[in-house]
Amino acid sequence: xxxxxxxxxxxxxxxxxxxxxxxxxxxxxxxxxxxxxLKGIVLLDAQVMAEHSNAPDPNGTFEQIVVDxxxxxxxxxxxxxFEDKLLAVTxxxxxxxxxxxxxxxxxxxxxxxxESSLTWSTHKAIQRRFMERYDPTLVPKYQMIQAxxxxxKALRRLAFPMIVKPxxxxxxxxxxxxxxxxxxxxxxxxxxxxxxxxxxxxKGRGKPAMIVEEFMVGDMYxxxxxxNDVGRVWTLPLIRAHTAHTVGREGFYEYxxxxxxxxxxxxKAAGANAAIAAVHAMCLRSTMAHxxxxxxxxxxxxxxxxxxxxxxxxxxxxxSYGIDVCLNEWLLKIGLEPQVDAEQSSFSSTVYxxxxxxxxxxxxxxxxxxxxxxxxxxxxxxxxxxDMALLSSNGGKWVxxxxxxxxxxxxxxxxxxxxxxxxxxxxxxxxxxxx
Amino acid sequence: MKDxxxxxxxxxxxxxxxxxxxxxxxxxxxxPVVLVDEKIQVSIEERNGQLGHLQSVPRISANFDSxxxxxxxxxxxxxxxxxxxxxYENSIHELRKLVPYLPYLHMPSESxxxxxxxxxxMRELIGAYNSDLVPAYLEVQDASARIIRAIxxxxxxxxxxxxxxxxxxxxxxxxNNAGELKAAITHTLDGAQQAxxxxxxxxxxxxxxxxxxxxxxxxxxTYVSATGECRHTPLVHVVTGRKVGFDDFFGxxxxxxxxxxxxxxxxxxxxxxxxxxxxxLRSVTAHVExxxxxxxxxxxxxxxxxxxxxxxxxxxxxxxxxxxxxxLNRGGREPIIPEEPIAHVAxxxxxAREEGILRSVDGLHKVKKLPSHRASKQDYEIGELVTFAxxxxxxxxxxxxxxxxxxxxxxxxxxxxxxxxxxxxxxQYTR
Numbered sequence: 001x002x003x004x005x006x007x008x009x010x011x012x013x014x015x016x017x018x019x020x021x022x023x024x025x026x027x028x029x030x031x032x033x034x035x036x037x038l039k040g041i042v043l044l045d046a047q048v049m050a051e052h053s054n055a056p057d058p059n060g061t062f063e064q065i066v067v068d069x070x071x072x073x074x075x076x077x078x079x080x081x082f083e084d085k086l087l088a089v090t091x092x093x094x095x096x097x098x099x100x101x102x103x104x105x106x107x108x109x110x111x112x113x114x115e116s117s118l119t120w121s122t123h124k125a126i127q128r129r130f131m132e133r134y135d136p137t138l139v140p141k142y143q144m145i146q147a148x149x150x151x152x153k154a155l156r157r158l159a160f161p162m163i164v165k166p167x168x169x170x171x172x173x174x175x176x177x178x179x180x181x182x183x184x185x186x187x188x189x190x191x192x193x194x195x196x197x198x199x200x201x202x203k204g205r206g207k208p209a210m211i212v213e214e215f216m217v218g219d220m221y222x223x224x225x226x227x228n229d230v231g232r233v234w235t236l237p238l239i240r241a242h243t244a245h246t247v248g249r250e251g252f253y254e255y256x257x258x259x260x261x262x263x264x265x266x267x268k269a270a271g272a273n274a275a276i277a278a279v280h281a282m283c284l285r286s287t288m289a290h291x292x293x294x295x296x297x298x299x300x301x302x303x304x305x306x307x308x309x310x311x312x313x314x315x316x317x318x319x320s321y322g323i324d325v326c327l328n329e330w331l332l333k334i335g336l337e338p339q340v341d342a343e344q345s346s347f348s349s350t351v352y353x354x355x356x357x358x359x360x361x362x363x364x365x366x367x368x369x370x371x372x373x374x375x376x377x378x379x380x381x382x383x384x385x386x387d388m389a390l391l392s393s394n395g396g397k398w399v400x401x402x403x404x405x406x407x408x409x410x411x412x413x414x415x416x417x418x419x420x421x422x423x424x425x426x427x428x429x430x431x432x433x434x435x
Numbered sequence: 436m437k438d439x440x441x442x443x444x445x446x447x448x449x450x451x452x453x454x455x456x457x458x459x460x461x462x463x464x465x466x467p468v469v470l471v472d473e474k475i476q477v478s479i480e481e482r483n484g485q486l487g488h489l490q491s492v493p494r495i496s497a498n499f500d501s502x503x504x505x506x507x508x509x510x511x512x513x514x515x516x517x518x519x520x521x522x523y524e525n526s527i528h529e530l531r532k533l534v535p536y537l538p539y540l541h542m543p544s545e546s547x548x549x550x551x552x553x554x555x556x557m558r559e560l561i562g563a564y565n566s567d568l569v570p571a572y573l574e575v576q577d578a579s580a581r582i583i584r585a586i587x588x589x590x591x592x593x594x595x596x597x598x599x600x601x602x603x604x605x606x607x608x609x610x611n612n613a614g615e616l617k618a619a620i621t622h623t624l625d626g627a628q629q630a631x632x633x634x635x636x637x638x639x640x641x642x643x644x645x646x647x648x649x650x651x652x653x654x655x656x657t658y659v660s661a662t663g664e665c666r667h668t669p670l671v672h673v674v675t676g677r678k679v680g681f682d683d684f685f686g687x688x689x690x691x692x693x694x695x696x697x698x699x700x701x702x703x704x705x706x707x708x709x710x711x712x713x714x715x716l717r718s719v720t721a722h723v724e725x726x727x728x729x730x731x732x733x734x735x736x737x738x739x740x741x742x743x744x745x746x747x748x749x750x751x752x753x754x755x756x757x758x759x760x761x762x763l764n765r766g767g768r769e770p771i772i773p774e775e776p777i778a779h780v781a782x783x784x785x786x787a788r789e790e791g792i793l794r795s796v797d798g799l800h801k802v803k804k805l806p807s808h809r810a811s812k813q814d815y816e817i818g819e820l821v822t823f824a825x826x827x828x829x830x831x832x833x834x835x836x837x838x839x840x841x842x843x844x845x846x847x848x849x850x851x852x853x854x855x856x857x858x859x860x861x862x863q864y865t866r
Contacts, residue, residue: 004662072556073563076713080564083712105546108717109663115545116535133503231539285538 003335016091019057022314026326045069088333095203111286121282121307122205124167134281142213154212161215168205175252198395218296235272251392257350259320274300319405320348347409353400359427366422375404375415437517444526445483453758472499499532518766541661541718551739554599564713572645578620590646599641607684650728658764665708685824690781706732720761751837752780779844784830787857795858807836807847
């Protein structure tokens with residue numbers, strides 16, 4: 001096992017493009033564990049900076065260094081000044097994985113995944129192929145389509161209902177359920193019409209394409225795992241996820257995720273094993289993986305995997321189990337074992353809010369009132385009046401997102417309902433705004 | 436038990452003895468397996484001299500462009516793999532393809548293998564790391580007046596023209612003025628594709644023009660660990676063809692130990708280490724060619740594999756088991772590098788003074804009787820066309836000379852040069 005923990009000269013941790021407070025807080029804890037002061041750097045691509053599409057560090061705790069990631073010599077020269085001090089590097093979101101992939105060969109003595117495994121694990125069709133080969137029972141039947149006129153391929157191979165989704169985007173963007181041929185053709189046609197734009201906005205991985213797969217009947221869960229440089233996998237507790245679709249709303253975004261489970265120990269163990277198989281199938285190492293799964297009548301199936309931690313998982317695991325996901329990630333990246341054993345001390349649920357109707361945001365009301373709810377852990381607003389708000393199935397992103405936690409499960413769910421009721425996102429149809 | 440060593444595409448014949456020697460000395464037995472890309476299996480077995488020992492080692496073929504084929508081929512011994520190595524430059528391409536399927540073994544990154552097999556990438560990254568290590572260079576696509584002007588604006592004559600993806604000084608030419616430069620670029624462009632085919636190179640040919648470095652040439656093989664520690668083999672002095680009167684850059688003679696002072700050796704090692712780090716290499720052996728110039732050590736080029744004949748040279752000169760060290764290092768263990776020489780070694784590549792049809796080879800039987808003679812090989816048959824390295828040719832005779840007494844070795848080198856005589860007839864071209 002490689003470990004850089006004992007090299008006292010190495011004191012710099014690097015985030016790629018996006019700053020994340022969880023990693024900054026965890027760096028402080030890691031400093032205490034290693035008994036030396038650590039410094040954080042955000043290595044930011046020049047083009048990403050020009051587009052303002054990164055999450056900046058609001059307090060300037062991490063030094064920002066701008067590099068042209070398309071220029072090998074520029075990366076080489078930029079890193080040379082502190083290469084002997086580098087301790088660990090990571091990237092938070094799927095959109096940043098191609099940048100991490102570019103960076104990794106320039107920091108060969110840090111722990112990280114192979115370049116190809118990042119390509120494979122950020123592309124849903126390749127994921128399916130690899131997992132199917134590893135264990136055919138892990139995945140549903142699927143068909144990749146690269147243009148609207150390839151719908152026939154899916155019609156020949158698959159049975160309805162089906163799910164239509166992009167191959168290289170995350171967060172359930174442009175994901176649609178279809179019940180018949182007409183709906184399939186419409187969904188594919190509608191998605192391809194905006195696909196290039198959404199890929200460009202969200203830095204989609206690979207060539208824009210869609211995947212169609214047979215709909216899985218069952219309950220959705222997620223799990224975040226750590227795999228080290230020799231393939232050992234540590235799994236965090238499963239989380240029950242509810243998509244908007246399952247609660248009768250439009251889209252497949254994560255409407256709510258709960259730490260409360262009604263699973264047997266055997267089911268939990270089987271779920272963890274399916275996640276481990278998925279990680280090994282993708283040949284991942286020295287990384288976290290966020291895995292979405294279905295528990296179906298025929299066992300656990302993998303929906304998809306991302307080579308990074310899941311959204312809000314830092315907060316949800318910390319609030320309910322005292323597990324610091326980011327600290328564990330730093331530990332993993334320096335060759336130490338993540339600390340995953342913990343008792344559940346509280347129940348937690350995430351909440352994602354979209355407008356009921358697409359359009360231009362007129363007002364976002366009730367946020368401050370919701371923040372006073374005793375179960376609130378955090379509540380973030382993404383968007384302002386005047387911004388365009390689309391449904392997730394049309395490539396839109398959440399407007400309000402938060403986490404609630406409470407030792408009393410019933411109180412948590414009452415508070416969850418109260419928060420949802422308190423917040424109102426009002427939109428005006430685009431046509432009215434234009435006129 | 437981790438005992439399997441995977442050799443990508445081909446295995447050097449000396450490997451079998453090297454593994455036996457290691458087993459006898461340490462009791463550790465490695466099991467060699469050759470994993471070859473089925474698309475190039477026939478050509479690689481012929482080009483890399485595999486036909487003489489096809490039955491000596493299990494050979495498994497797979498389609499390296501098919502994940503299922505590769506994973507199926509690796510499956511039977513996946514849990515037993517200690518290390519994966521490529522002993523030949525023309526097999527690095529396939530090693531790179533294997534890397535992501537073996538994530539829990541010590542392996543170099545895919546990009547570093549690409550960078551380290553293309554001189555243009557090499558120059559760019561080493562230059563970005565430390566510009567003192569490399570000469571001025573330009574990548575060129577043709578010999579147009581515009582290109583010649585651009586070269587003249589960025590460097591001064593003499594300049595060297597070379598293909599970016601070939602080793603061994605193949606198609607390397609010197610140019611002293613614009614006329615020679617234009618002719619050299621045209622010549623290299625014309626011959627590059629043929630040479631890439633001959634040496635089984637899959638990348639598209641790219642031509643480099645760089646400022647000529649005047650000095651003495653040396654090489655080091657450096658074991659780069661998974662965490663970047665560099666352990667260096669002793670320096671080998673390389674006498675190029677130009678130094679002995681050929682208009683060619685091939686390595687005429689390689690000899691060790693050198694008589695360089697310790698400070699110079701350390702400076703050379705440091706230059707090699709910087710080159711390895713600049714290219715992000717890890718878990719490989721790097722064969723580094725350097726020039727000792729009046730401005731310090733410069734990197735000529737680097738390959739992510741053991742150098743040609745270095746196992747034989749180091750075995751006889753230092754009792755250093757280079758092939759096994761390469762395996763140990765790739766498997767995450769420390770190589771064993773004896774520092775004290777036990778003999779003086781010279782390896783000669785002997786070319787004819789003219790190109791043409793080989794009609795006779797005289798004196799080789801007398802060379803074999805010299806006190807220093809250990810091994811020799813005639814690479815061409817009578818009647819075959821022999822050409823210089825700059826025209827994509829191989830040496831006619833290779834000879835390994837070893838002696839504990841340096842003066843005896845020097846006498847035998849001179850005798851070899853004197854005794855070997857080649858009859859070469861100008862080729863007759865007919866319409």
